[in-house]
Amino acid sequence: MKTTINGSEIKQSTGETAKISVRNLDLFYGEKQALYKVSLDINEKEVTALIGPSGCGKSTFLRTLNRMNDLIDGVKITGDIEIDKENIYRSNDVIKLRTKVGMVFQKPNLFPMSIFDNVAYGPRMQGIKNKKELNQIVEESLKSAAIWDEVKDRLKTSALGLSGGQQQRVCIARAIAMKPDVILMDEPTSALDPISTLKVEEWITKMKNEYTIVIVTHNMQQAARVSDKTAFFLNGEVIEYDETNVIFSMPKDQRTEDYVTGRFG
Numbered sequence: 001m002k003t004t005i006n007g008s009e010i011k012q013s014t015g016e017t018a019k020i021s022v023r024n025l026d027l028f029y030g031e032k033q034a035l036y037k038v039s040l041d042i043n044e045k046e047v048t049a050l051i052g053p054s055g056c057g058k059s060t061f062l063r064t065l066n067r068m069n070d071l072i073d074g075v076k077i078t079g080d081i082e083i084d085k086e087n088i089y090r091s092n093d094v095i096k097l098r099t100k101v102g103m104v105f106q107k108p109n110l111f112p113m114s115i116f117d118n119v120a121y122g123p124r125m126q127g128i129k130n131k132k133e134l135n136q137i138v139e140e141s142l143k144s145a146a147i148w149d150e151v152k153d154r155l156k157t158s159a160l161g162l163s164g165g166q167q168q169r170v171c172i173a174r175a176i177a178m179k180p181d182v183i184l185m186d187e188p189t190s191a192l193d194p195i196s197t198l199k200v201e202e203w204i205t206k207m208k209n210e211y212t213i214v215i216v217t218h219n220m221q222q223a224a225r226v227s228d229k230t231a232f233f234l235n236g237e238v239i240e241y242d243e244t245n246v247i248f249s250m251p252k253d254q255r256t257e258d259y260v261t262g263r264f265g
């Protein structure tokens with residue numbers, strides 16, 4: 001279904017609950033505009049993939065959803081983003097937002113501390129001190145991220161001693177430990193080998209009934225495998241947003257078709 005608000009087309013789907021509503025989002029890095037009137041709804045407990053050629057604004061858009069761009073000097077954002085109907089740019093509680101909206105980056109970015117302390121870091125910052133409770137959160141999070149069996153006997157050793165694929169799953173566990181509703185993933189497997197990639201993809205598929213997941217990927221097969229909806233970005237605009245099978249098998253816009261069939265990118 002397509003509707004219009006203030007003359008701008010809202011890309012949305014019927015019948016489902018929008019967890020995240022984005023309206024008329026413009027973003028500037030200083031003088032340079034990186035996003036143009038982005039309006040779309042992201043459904044709860046679905047996987048939404050953001051695809052498009054390098055530099056088209058996917059990561060920029062992803063970072064607006066937990067206000068990570070606030071950390072960059074000279075960024076100006078106009079428009080509205082609501083999560084659970086709350087305008088995230090009208091609240092000053094960025095910590096609360098980043099608890100609710102977790103993020104997994106392209107490269108594993110664990111702290112130079114033990115596996116346990118990495119996963120317990122967020123809960124401890126939230127004030128949880130009880131050892132039994134922390135043990136439970138760490139175990140559950142590592143299990144959920146499908147890494148428990150590989151690390152359960154070395155929780156007190158440095159997380160940096162793990163392989164890249166294992167580190168990325170500990171990053172996922174660290175995000176889960178905060179009990180987020182939304183998990184943003186910025187090319188989470190681009191630095192991983194095929195087996196680790198498969199494990200992360202399996203995690204996404206298994207967990208999509210628990211979290212709203214938004215993933216930036218350059219890998220078309222990955223988007224097709226894991227996502228329910230796909231948004232195609234080009235030059236800072238959303239060109240097309242639809243069910244993933246529509247985007248990949250019968251896109252409406254020629255530019256989407258050219259991109260997904262590999263004619264450019």
Ligand SMILES: Nc1ncnc2c1ncn2[C@@H]1O[C@H](COP(=O)(O)OP(=O)(O)OP(=O)(O)O)[C@@H](O)[C@H]1O
Nearest residue numbers: 029032034052053054055056057058059060061072
């Ligand atoms: N911190 C920044 N300061 C200035 N310009 C930036 C900054 N980050 C990104 N840009 C510019 O904004 C545009 C969008 O970049 P962005 O990283 O969001 O694209 P992308 O689609 O995620 O690209 P890629 O697939 O290569 O990661 C690009 O022109 C980029 O050069």
